[in-house]
Amino acid sequence: MMKFIKEAANVRPSKKQLDWFEMEYYAFIHFGPNTFTDKEWGDGSENPEIFNPTKLDCNQWVEAIKLAGMKGMVLTAKHHDGFCLWPSKYTEHSVKNSPYRGDIVKEAADACRKxxxxxxxxxxxxxxxxxxYGTPEYNDYFCNQLTELLTEYGDIFYVWFDNACGEGPNGKKQIYDFxxxxxxxxxxxxxAVIFNDFGPDIRWCGNEAGSARHAEWAVVPSELCYYGEIQTGAGPMADQGSLSWIYSxxxxLGTMANILYSKGLVFAPSEIDISIxxxxxxxxxxxxxxxERLFKTYLASxxxxxxxxxxxxxxxxxxxxxxDIQRLxxxxxxxxxxFGKEIAVTIEKVQGEPITQPIYNIVLQEPVNSIKYVVLQEDIAQGQRVESFRILIGSPSGHQYPIYQGTTIGYKKICQLQNPFAEQNPLLDDTRTTILKIQIQITSARDEVLLKEIKLY
Structure with a gap:
């Protein structure tokens, strides 16, 4: 058991996964015939003549993305309708047969670089x-288009796939050669990092509503992300049951209750995708x-x-x-x-006997009446380890009050103590209470705790 938990604590990201984590926040761009037919899913029979963006300006897209503080763009080069935003040599269902006749993938890629x-x-x-579609030849067709996108548009940071498949219970169905x-x-x-329901690099969070789990692990069973690189042996309970069905x-997903039954663990963090x-x-x-909803989604992701x-x-x-620009x-x-004004603090780590339960005493250099957020980061390059923690606040009288209980930390955990859209917490925003220090207690971890940063706002 202990050997496996030690292995779980040392499942580590690749360099490109670390780079992806540091981006934090980027933009999806859904654009195509559906924009003109007022649909969400096209059926592939749309006439390319309907696609005619008369004022298209990818530089304006990039300006909007940067205005929001985002660091990248993911363009829908082709949606389910099969219409290509670049003049692919392998289909006539593309911009080359529309009134626009340009190469929107190139314009978008150039605008991003600029x-x-x-x-x-x-x-x-x-x-x-x-x-x-629905034949063995389709995988050749898809790979030809994928190669065009990978070789003709410069550096690519992200390739995004979903697993939508088929035309209904009695229709044609394609086996994708991922x-x-x-x-x-x-x-x-x-x-480039790759997004797919089952890995290898980034996985879907399981919804498109901006909702998060109570504990989001980047270290998950290989049964969930079977395209990922397995970095551990089997869990101690793997021969007593199986994760025969596990999905996003x-x-x-990554809690002890299921990893113990896994045949091996992979590093595959989740992405939350939502439309504005x-x-x-x-x-x-x-x-x-x-x-308020967008801010809540930011905290949840x-x-x-x-x-x-x-x-x-x-x-x-x-x-x-x-x-949308105004909302951004x-x-x-x-x-x-x-998050614009960090509170100056000094931090003392108190290492008790268990290396999995350190205490961090945080003394404010100047007393304040309010703390809105505590932001924690593990040194994720060494693995994700913290399973639970709590935050306590100290008053001039010497009393400590528990104000937050959390589970995982990982790359970043923003602990919200006050909601800017709600009534203020009188304990944390009261002129009669001067906050001098807080304490963070790690209550459970899989190995030695390696916090990279602690910030207060």
Whole structure:
């Protein structure tokens, strides 16, 4: 048992996974025939003539992305309808037969480089237009298109796949050759991280609502992410049962209750993807989500050992909607307000007998009346280890009050003590209470705790 837990504590990310974590926050761009048909899923029969963005400006997209503080773009180069935003040599269902006749993938990639952000793409494996779909030849077709995108548009930081498949219970169904797809990516863009429900690098969080688990682990069973690199032996209970069905929608993915039954563990953190408005494609009647919801999603992703892939759908003109830009501006202003002024502290680590239960005494250099957030980061390069912790606050009288209980930390955990949209917590915002120090107690970990940063705001 102890040998396996030690192994679990030392499952480590690759360099490109670490780079992905540090991005934290990037943009999805859903754009295509659906933008003009007012649909979410096209059926592949759309006439390319309908695709005519008369004011398309990818530089404007990048300006909006940077306004929000995001560091990259993931463009839907092809959605389920099979329509390609680049002039692919392998299909006529593309921009080359539209009134636009440009190469939007190139324009987007060039705009990202000009604006100093990273570029990636989503290529839908499900293609409702291709005559090859549902046959062995389709994987050749898909690999040809994937190769075009990997070799003609410069550095790619992210290749995003979903697992949507088929035309219904009685329709054609395609067996996707994901290992072959991954090999192409490794060959042409070795620094690109790959998103897929089952790994190898990044996995889906299990919903598109911006919701997070109570404990988000980047170290998960290989039965969940079977394309990932197994870094441990089998769990001590693996021969007494099996994780015969485990999927991204499960509430418990990396906790002790399931890893003990695994045949091996992989490092595969989750991404939370959500659109800024109800639909993934632009619909004129829709409004962006509230600032409160977007901020909550930020905390549930960037602040909970995940990343945030926030969709910004261009209009039929080919521009990010001014309503969405305004909401992005508000979000950035709120983030600057909430995390713009760090409280100066000194930190003392008290190492007790168990190396898995250290205490961090944090003394404020100047007393304050309010603390809104405590931000914790593990040295994730060494593995994810903390299973639970708590935060206590000290008053001038010497009393300590527990104010927060948490589970995992991982790359980053933003512990929200005060919600800017709710009534203030009188314990943490009361002129009669001067806060001089707080204490962080790690109550459970899989090995020696290696916190990288502790910040107060």
């Amino acid at each position: 604006g100093g952000i990273k570029f990636g793409f989503y290529l839908s494996p499900w293609d409702r237009n291709s005559k090859y 290992p072959r797809y991954f090999d192409l990516i490794h060959k042409h863009q070795p620094n 929608t499960e509430k418990e 408005r109800p639909g993934w494609f632009w619909h004129e009647e829709e409004e962006p989500h509230s600032l 960037v602040g909970s050992n995940s990343s945030l892939n926030l969709n910004l759908p261009p209009t039929r003109e080919g521009l990010i909607d001014k309503r 501006k508000e979000l950035k202003e709120l983030l600057n307000s909430e």
